[in-house]
Structures are given as C-alpha cells and as structure tokens.
Amino acid sequence: MGGLSNQLLVVTIFSYVLAMMAYAVEYAFGPRSLVGQRVLVGAGGPASSDISDISDSSVGARRAGVAAVGLTVLGYLAHLGALVARGIAADRAPWGNMYEFVMTATLVGVSAWLIVLAKWRNLRHLGLFVTLVASILLSIAGMTLYVPVGPLVPALQSYWLVIHVGAAATASGTFLVGFVAAAMHLIRLGHDQGKRNFPYSLGERLPQAGVLERVTFRVHAFAFPIWTFGVIGGAIWAEAAWGRYWNWDPKETWSFIAWVVYACYLHARSTPSVSRRITSWIAVVGWATMLVNLFGVNLVASGLHSYAGV
Amino acid sequence: MRWIVSVCRRAWRQLTSMRTALVLLFLLAVAAIPGSVLPQRNVSPEQVRQYLRDNTEWGPTLERFYFFDVYASPWFSAIYLLLFTSLVGCLVPRFRVHFAALFRKPPSAPARFSRLPASVSDIAPVPAADVVSVLRRRRFRTVVRVDGDVTEISAEKGYLKETGNLVFHFALLSLLLGVAYGSWFGWHGNRLLVQGQDFAFCNTLLNYDEHALGARVGEGDLPKFCLRMDKFAATYLDSGQPVTYKADVTVTQAGRTSSHLLQVNDPLRLDGANVSLLGHGYAPRLRYTDKYGKTHEQVAAFLPKDGMLTSDGVATFPDVNLNPDTGTRDEKAQIGFSGVYLPTLPSDPSVASSAFPAEKDPRLMLQAYQGVLGFDAGAPLSVYTLDQRQIDAKRLTKFGDPIMLKPGEKGTLPDGTTVEFVGTEQWISISIRHDPGQPIVLGGAVALLAGLLGSLTGKRRRVFFRITPTAMSAGGLPRGDYPGFTEEFDAIVAAVAPAASVPGQVAQTDVKEVV
Ligand code: HEM
Numbered sequence A: 001m002g003g004l005s006n007q008l009l010v011v012t013i014f015s016y017v018l019a020m021m022a023y024a025v026e027y028a029f030g031p032r033s034l035v036g037q038r039v040l041v042g043a044g045g046p047a048s049s050d051i052s053d054i055s056d057s058s059v060g061a062r063r064a065g066v067a068a069v070g071l072t073v074l075g076y077l078a079h080l081g082a083l084v085a086r087g088i089a090a091d092r093a094p095w096g097n098m099y100e101f102v103m104t105a106t107l108v109g110v111s112a113w114l115i116v117l118a119k120w121r122n123l124r125h126l127g128l129f130v131t132l133v134a135s136i137l138l139s140i141a142g143m144t145l146y147v148p149v150g151p152l153v154p155a156l157q158s159y160w161l162v163i164h165v166g167a168a169a170t171a172s173g174t175f176l177v178g179f180v181a182a183a184m185h186l187i188r189l190g191h192d193q194g195k196r197n198f199p200y201s202l203g204e205r206l207p208q209a210g211v212l213e214r215v216t217f218r219v220h221a222f223a224f225p226i227w228t229f230g231v232i233g234g235a236i237w238a239e240a241a242w243g244r245y246w247n248w249d250p251k252e253t254w255s256f257i258a259w260v261v262y263a264c265y266l267h268a269r270s271t272p273s274v275s276r277r278i279t280s281w282i283a284v285v286g287w288a289t290m291l292v293n294l295f296g297v298n299l300v301a302s303g304l305h306s307y308a309g310v
Numbered sequence B: 001m002r003w004i005v006s007v008c009r010r011a012w013r014q015l016t017s018m019r020t021a022l023v024l025l026f027l028l029a030v031a032a033i034p035g036s037v038l039p040q041r042n043v044s045p046e047q048v049r050q051y052l053r054d055n056t057e058w059g060p061t062l063e064r065f066y067f068f069d070v071y072a073s074p075w076f077s078a079i080y081l082l083l084f085t086s087l088v089g090c091l092v093p094r095f096r097v098h099f100a101a102l103f104r105k106p107p108s109a110p111a112r113f114s115r116l117p118a119s120v121s122d123i124a125p126v127p128a129a130d131v132v133s134v135l136r137r138r139r140f141r142t143v144v145r146v147d148g149d150v151t152e153i154s155a156e157k158g159y160l161k162e163t164g165n166l167v168f169h170f171a172l173l174s175l176l177l178g179v180a181y182g183s184w185f186g187w188h189g190n191r192l193l194v195q196g197q198d199f200a201f202c203n204t205l206l207n208y209d210e211h212a213l214g215a216r217v218g219e220g221d222l223p224k225f226c227l228r229m230d231k232f233a234a235t236y237l238d239s240g241q242p243v244t245y246k247a248d249v250t251v252t253q254a255g256r257t258s259s260h261l262l263q264v265n266d267p268l269r270l271d272g273a274n275v276s277l278l279g280h281g282y283a284p285r286l287r288y289t290d291k292y293g294k295t296h297e298q299v300a301a302f303l304p305k306d307g308m309l310t311s312d313g314v315a316t317f318p319d320v321n322l323n324p325d326t327g328t329r330d331e332k333a334q335i336g337f338s339g340v341y342l343p344t345l346p347s348d349p350s351v352a353s354s355a356f357p358a359e360k361d362p363r364l365m366l367q368a369y370q371g372v373l374g375f376d377a378g379a380p381l382s383v384y385t386l387d388q389r390q391i392d393a394k395r396l397t398k399f400g401d402p403i404m405l406k407p408g409e410k411g412t413l414p415d416g417t418t419v420e421f422v423g424t425e426q427w428i429s430i431s432i433r434h435d436p437g438q439p440i441v442l443g444g445a446v447a448l449l450a451g452l453l454g455s456l457t458g459k460r461r462r463v464f465f466r467i468t469p470t471a472m473s474a475g476g477l478p479r480g481d482y483p484g485f486t487e488e489f490d491a492i493v494a495a496v497a498p499a500a501s502v503p504g505q506v507a508q509t510d511v512k513e514v515v
Helices: A002-029 A034-042 A047-090 A098-119 A121-145 A159-192 A200-205 A209-242 A250-269 A276-299 A304-308 B002-015 B018-032 B045-054 B059-064 B074-103 B128-137 B160-185 B388-392 B438-457 B485-496
Strands: B118-123 B141-147 B150-157 B187-194 B210-213 B225-236 B242-253 B256-263 B268-270 B273-289 B295-299 B311-317 B334-342 B363-371 B396-398 B403-405 B410-412 B418-434 B460-467 B472-479
Touching (some): A002 A047, A002 A121, A047 A098, A047 A121, A098 A121, A098 A159, A098 A209, A098 A276, A121 A159, A121 A209, A159 A200, A159 A276, A209 A250, A209 A276, A209 B273, A209 B438, A250 A276, A250 B018, B002 B074, B018 B074, B045 B059, B118 B485, B128 B141, B128 B150, B128 B485, B160 B438, B187 B225, B187 B273, B225 B273, B225 B418, B242 B273, B256 B273, B363 B418, B403 B410, B403 B418, B460 B485, B472 B485
Antiparallel strands (some): B118 B472, B141 B150, B150 B460, B187 B210, B187 B418, B225 B242, B242 B256, B273 B295, B311 B334, B334 B363, B363 B403, B410 B418, B460 B472
C-alpha cells in the first residue's frame, strides 16, 4: 500500500505538470492573447490570414484548456488515491507528518480549485497557477520531506490529530486557492493600470479584476472559520497533551500571526476606505505567513511541535 | 479645558476607527514574530540562559526590551490592550444600533423600485395578506403600510450577520478576560518523577523543579495531593520512534488512594489540578563505597540529549569518607561523577550515543571527580551538571580514568573506593497545572466560532412590494456582498405571483456592492 501510494504520487505530479503545460498552451494561444499574435506574426504569416489563424489556434487553445481540466481531474484522482493508500498503509489519518500534511493540503487546494472552477468557468486559465503551486509543493514533499509509512509518536496519537490537523490542512489548501486568486487580482489590476512588465504582462488574459477580487474574498471567507476552528482544536489538544492550551511555541505563534493577518484581510475588505489592491496584498501576506508556518517553522525552529517532524 | 476635551474626543474617535483597528491588528501580528525567533523564558528558560551566555553583546539589550518574554512584554501588552480598547469603543455603539434595529420596523419602500438591484413591475396584484404570508414563511420581518388604495410591504431579513459580528468580537473580549483570569488565579509546576515510593512527592512548591504561581495565588492555595509513579513502560518501533508511553501512578488525595494510567494525550484530572505526562528518561542508581567501607546510594535522573535517549547527568556524593574513629571528614575529598548513559550501546563504540531508546545493551560511562563539589557557593546549581566554576578553579579535579559499566558492574577509583552501577529507574516528566480561566476561554472560543460563522454567512437584505388596485411591483436590496440575491428575489416573486415569474422581467442588474 505504501508503495502504491508513492507510485500514485508520481502519477499525480506528472498529471499536474502536464495539466500545467496544457493550461500554458491555452494561455498563450487563446483568444485576445498578445503572445499568440506575436508568435503568428513572427512566423511570417500574411496579415490577411492572421484572423483565421488566430481563430484556428483559439479552437486548439480551447481544446488545450479542456485537456488541462481533464488532466487536473486525473491528477486529482491519483492524488486522492495516493493519500487514501497512505492512510490505509499506516492505518490512521494520513496527515501525521509534514510529507503527508503537504499532500493533504494540496489535495484540498486542488479540490477547492475544482469547486471554484465549477462555479466560475471563466476562471479556467487560473488553473495554470494552481497546478504550478500544487506540483511545486508536491515535488518538494516527495523529494525532501518523504518519510516511510509508520505509526505516530505518542503525542500525536489522538483523535484530535484528525480534527486539528485535518482542519489546518483544509484551511491551508483553501487559502492556497485564495492566494492564487489574490495574486491574479493584483496582476490584473497592475495590467489595467498599464503595467506591462512581468508578471503584469500575464494580466492580459485574466478575468476582470472585480471578479477575481470577489473570488478572493469568497475563498478567504470560507477558509477563515476553518482555520479558526483548527487553531481552537489545536488549543484543546494542547491542553490534553501538554497541560496548557497555549504555549506560544513557534507553530502556535505563526498560526496566531496568520490568523491575525487574515482577520486583518477581512477587516480591510469591509472598510470602504481601504482599496481592494491593499486588501489583496494583505491576503498575499497571509499566505506568506502560512508558508513560514509550514516550512520555516517545521524545518528551522524547535518547539513542542517539532516532533511532528519532517 | 475645552481643548483637552476636544483632543481627547478626537483621539478616542481616532482610536476606535476601523483603520486604527487594522493598524493595531497588523502590529499585533508583527509584534508576535520575535517570540518565534528568539527563545522564550516561559517555554524554554534553559535556552534563554544559553542564548544570553552565547550573545553577550546583544543579549542584555534584548533582555532589557523583554525580547525573551515577548508575550508578557509591555509593548506586546500595549498593542493588544489598545486593540481591545478600540474594540470596545467600536462595538458598544454598534451594539446599541443593532439592538435598536432588532426591534425597529423595516423602513418604508423607496419610491422607484427600478433603481434597486432587483425589481419587477406590472404583475397582477394579489392580496397583501398572501404576500405577507409568503414573506413570513421565509422568516422575513414584515411590515404593511396602507396609504389610500396603495399598500406597501417592507420586509427585512439577515440580522444574523451583525449579530454574529457582535458575538464574535465580544467573544474575543471574553477570551482576553479568560486568559487574564487564568493567569491571576492559576498556577503550574513541572517536575521529574522517578519511579518508586522513595520518590513520591506531595504538591508543595518546594517539590517542583520549576513553578509559577498566578498573582492571586498563595502557596497555601495549592490543592493537597501526593503522587507516586509505580511503573513506566514505553514501546518503540525498530527505528527508535516511540509508539506508546504508559505510566502507572498512584494518587493520594483527601485521604483516598487511587491508581491511574497516565499517558500522553490523556492527562490525569485531579481536583484542582491536571497532571500531564510530557516525557521520560532514565535515572541510573549508583552505589559508592568509600574508604571506610561505608556505602552511599544515589539515584540520579539523567536528561536525554537525543531521540535515542543518550542521556547525561551527574551523581554527587558530598558526605563520603566520614572517619568513624574521629568523626571528621575531609571536606576536600567529596566525590562526584559526571556520566553519559546509553540505553543501547552502538555497534561502533567510538560513537558516544545510544543506538536505541530502550535498554537493550545499556552502558554507563562515568568520569569521577574529587574535591569540593561547591554546594554552598550560593549560586543556583543545576542538578544535571557539576559546578564548572569549581572545576575551572581546580577545586574539583578528575579522579582517575573514565569507567564504562554494565548494570551490576563495579569500577574502582584510584584510592581504592568503588562505584557500582546498580541499575536504572525510569522517570517521567510531568506538568501539573491549574487554570481556572480555561472554561471561560473555551466558551469564548465556541462563541467566537459561532459568531464568525453567522457573520460570514449571514446576509442582510430587504424586499419591498407595492400593491395598487391594478398592479403590483416588487424590489429587492441586498446589503453587502450577496451574489445569490437575484435568485432569491425571483423565487420570492414566483411564490407570491406564480404567473409573473417570466424570466426577463426581473432586472438582472449585477448585484451592486454596497459596502
Ligand atoms: C481583537 C482584534 C480583532 C479581531 C481578531 C477582529 C476580527 C474580525 C474578523 C475576522 C471580522 C470578519 C467577520 C466579518 O466579516 O464580519 C471582523 C469584522 C469586523 N470587525 Fe473586527 N476584529 C478585531 C477588532 C476590531 C476592532 C477594534 C473593531 C473596531 C474598530 C472591529 C470592527 C469590526 C467590524 C465593524 C467588522 C464587521 C465588518 C462588516 O461589517 O463586515 N474589529 N473582525
């Protein structure tokens, strides 16, 4: 089972990378794409046939987009399978160490992405960035964080593991999608203001800023209570495990920081005098604190949580 | 005088603004960072001491500015107290407004529905009572106003949002209060508990390795109980990773004795205190036979250095070599051992660290010291190391070569005295804590979550109907971000007047953001 899980993870990463390429093709050759036009002109085609070429290529681009979604779903199924196999092999919830946590959080991220996609179909090319982030995180997990299947240290043997870490992984995955939306919103805003250098050049093909902003908010408003619940669950668990519900160890501290930053985001979002550009920046900062919490704290700091290990 | 009042008023308004709250929230996040980078006294006092020893240049400055007690520092407290002041200032007026709104009738309908984000006109009129019953069934608060032959119905729903918001913020306050209450009236202590009746301990401050009492707790307030550890068992994977820790303990409280199983994640909840199992280690038992043939025994808890429980510690024998004839003792011939204990000797003996955390092939490595142990010097002395100052001053010197012993083996020191490694006892480290603020904090956390859900899912909206003898029109106004509003509005109109629900009659304006 453990071996199966590893093989499925390889399939997952490959599918996501392929999906990413397909999204990239759609992105580059889709309609309204400057990139696509420039390529065609560069190829020396006569100006008159440009239009038909573009529409031809945009049919191809749409196919690439559909293929990308298909590949994402395929990767998603393999991803799910890898996690389930891991859980069966270890005979417990599959988020007992950092490798498994990253696998779970990215799975939730891709799930959240698929839900967003079902609701707002015109956001499809954001899949490029979601699969990019997911395949990077999964590759890091597979290459540097991998640990063989095994039982948990005593401190982790508790049903709170399922609740607390499950909530944290769910919230992390959802914040990941929220981060992508926030970043795209900022890129689109920059593009609208006439910036054309990278990464604002990507703004061309993105949905309208208002749509992106609303998705950003909705995703964060969904993730925030889950994160809150996860932190509260952690405190209850800490009370049982260490006798004290809050110890200010590095993991708790960074969870608190992330929570405050996301609270800041929600506040700023409902303060009319704060621009939507600033609110999206706060969301990006929030994601940065999540990453510090996941990678920085686990790999560098030592605290009560450090047995959770790598 | 006047200007003082006006300055104060302006400052208060400034403090209670949303922007200030935002800035303070951000500051709170930033101010929490140093505590995760620098060791903190409340978590790891030993690391703080080490840090101060290693950083003589910066350490004292950081110390002065409370960087090792970030979460109790004046600047961190200032930020959250300001934040909570701002919170109160912000919420009390909102609370009043909301309370009034809960009892106020929905406002009268605007003159022109076509201006609203959703509207429909020229539907066949239905009796006002039918409209009202549809709206009431959907739990709208509804009021009917009749003016001549025109009937206007205003309905409002979604107070949950603001209620949730207020509950959430007040819950934050109760969290703060719960934490404060717990820190005033709570106490805690940590201690190593070695197996066996000889090491049972009773709950007094003297018996703790480390303790802290809340400001309102006196020594006499500690609940009375005694605790003994009878047996400890750990199981490990082949990799050395621990799988279970189980400690059998006996508690005597209020004259009754009871046995319990103490495990990680399963604290012992006594009357007035919770006992949690944090870790475990080994305590070698040494028997030293002095020049006059008298034996002295000591059980010395060794502290684990790594996951395989390579442990180090010291055993000291200050009262040895009492000449039975003269009744005097050479105070310069005290004996101390510094040792490393390996529960499992590694296959490569040059590696001085254990190969497995359980005792498969245990070895104790000892270095004897002779001289003045330095117990009376007055400075705090760790029971896990010899006094380095005595060693540096050559008042305490190495005595013979290092010895490596199996359980039951004896080593001989240069003066013919012997030391026997009798065996080991297990110890557990426990934390004993009482925090009466906990129920308040837990209740606050539950309220916080409930309020948050209400606040984020609740949606305030108003629906209006105007009925004349010949026609009926309707309009709807969502307040805030509510993309599904048009569908809800359509459904209400369809429920009121089924025939009118032809798509296209409803103005499909994109929901305006009213923020
Ligand atoms: C202790 C620090 C605080 C935290 C952690 C916090 C957190 C939050 C969160 C997470 C929300 C989002 C819920 C929602 O969207 O309704 C919120 C909303 C809100 N907060 Fe706070 N808050 C704090 C302090 C304050 C202060 C000091 C004020 C007043 C200046 C304030 C006023 C508000 C208001 C008015 C809303 C509702 C916004 C709306 O109408 O949607 N909060 N707060």
